[in-house]
Amino acid sequence: MTDKISDAAAAAAFRRLVTHLQHRHDAENIDLMGLxxxxxxxxxxxxxxxxxxxxxxxxxxxxxxxxxxxxxxEWKQKYQTEATPERLKKMKESVAKNAAAS
Structure with missing residues (x-):
């Protein structure tokens, strides 16, 4: 499926994703991992x-x-909050799904 995406389109989409993540500080890494x-x-x-x-x-x-x-x-100091037990559990469950898919 990804073979149908040109390198130029993939690069543009990647840059857009990076820009999006740089502006969405509320989407913390632990939450991204969990979802x-x-x-x-x-x-x-x-x-x-x-x-x-x-x-x-x-x-x-x-x-x-x-x-x-x-x-x-610097990002971590400015934007990262405490990892609650619930967030850690969700992240671990998501990581396990990744491992099972590999």
Whole structure:
């Protein structure tokens, strides 16, 4: 199915997703993990891996800053709230679904 999406369209959609996540600070990583099984940090890791696989160089910190729009430590300090037991449970259940699908 994804073969029908051009690289240019995929790149444009990816940039739009990153911009969207950079403006939706209320959508915290733990909540994204709980609902979708991935978060900003996952996306940053995928970007870092893809960059390295295509001959580029990118560190984890560089990738996370690119996705967060600022250093990840700064984003965390400004926007991350306490992980409640309920949020942690939902995240763990979502991660388990990802593992089962792999």
């Amino acid at each position: 979708a099984g991935f978060c900003r940090n996952c996306l940053a890791d995928w970007v870092m891996e893809a960059t390295q696989e295509t001959g580029g160089s990118m560190t984890k910190d560089e990738a996370r800053a690119a996705i967060h729009g600022m250093p990840a430590s």
